[in-house]
Amino acid sequence: MYQEERLIGVIQFLKEKRRISIDQMCEMFDISRDTARRDLVKLEERKAIVRTRGGAILPRTHTAIQDYSNRLNTVSYEKQQIGSKAASFIRAGDKIILDTSTTVQACANQIPPLEVTVITNSIHQAEILSNLESVSIQLLGGYLQKEHQFLYGASVIERLKKYHVDRAFIGVVGISEAGLTIAHEEDGMVKRNMIKQAEQVIVLADHTKFGVTEFFSFADLNDVDVIITDRLPDEDFRQCLNEANVDLIVTEEEGPGIWT
Structure with a gap:
């Protein structure tokens, strides 16, 4: 040859x-x-x-992260399906954390009218949920990241430490053997502390996020309980998830759609 x-x-x-x-x-x-x-x-x-x-x-490829308004215009059918499945985890009386990602926003859009307490640093998530009378909202105050519309900083993290919640719904830019990664360190620091305060951590990630490692790592795979995605990742990565005891839910699969 x-x-x-x-x-x-x-x-x-x-x-x-x-x-x-x-x-x-x-x-x-x-x-x-x-x-x-x-x-x-x-x-x-x-x-x-x-x-x-x-x-x-392979060398890393860097994809420009659009501002939040542009990303909202490109929320795909797949993300809507992921958001719908994530919303089905929420029960009456739950206390939950929602981060700032557009995939998590697809979950916020589909939360049923239940008695739920939501903690978030996203202006958009709070605005969406303000239309539901049954939902109590705790908006974490801090510095405003204008381009991507989230609140961050020491005051956000200190406030987070006061809460203990049933579930945290977390979005990513990349998920790989290196763990969960994001483009902005200030966003990643908030996500890291959100994960610490939750009994169950549910990551929402469409298939384009697998195998991607971005700038800032905010959690390891073994910090995650459930990943909801739209397509089954490759066998090697499924083995990594299995070793980290992560449940994988694939929205395109028929039947229970849970892989371990």
Whole structure:
């Protein structure tokens, strides 16, 4: 097999598995470790991979995070389905936390008229729920992040520490073996403390968030109880979730839709 054929094979493998080792390359292509290393050097020179100890990964891609108003205009059918499933977890008398993400907003839009206490740092979530007489809202005060419409800072975190809730509904920009990640550190610090105050942590993430690692890590996989998504992630990541004791609920699946 020519080198170019091997390089194409390596990239295809990385797109599916996200990581490749030199030993895997030797077995796949029946080549020596020195040849495998030379192939990785060639791919690195083309900026197609990032070399790691003993192998390689694909380089991170950075997607610009739209402001909140633009993201609201692109709330997809899949996010609406995720939000509907998340809302079905809420029971009368619950005390819950809702973060600022648009997927969590899809949940807020579908909360039934129950006696529920909601704690949030999102102006939009509070505005939506203000139309439900049965919902009591605790809006966490702090500095306003104008572009993305959330409140943050030491006062938000100190206030959060006073509450203990049944469930926290958390959105992410990325979810991978590195855990839960977000683009803005100030948002991530609030999310981290929301998770600490909840008996059950439910992450809402459409399939585009899997395998993505963003700038700021705010939680590990084992901090999560349930992930609700629209498509089943790959087998390797499902194994990571299983090891972290995370229940996976896939909205497109028929039947109970719970994977472990």
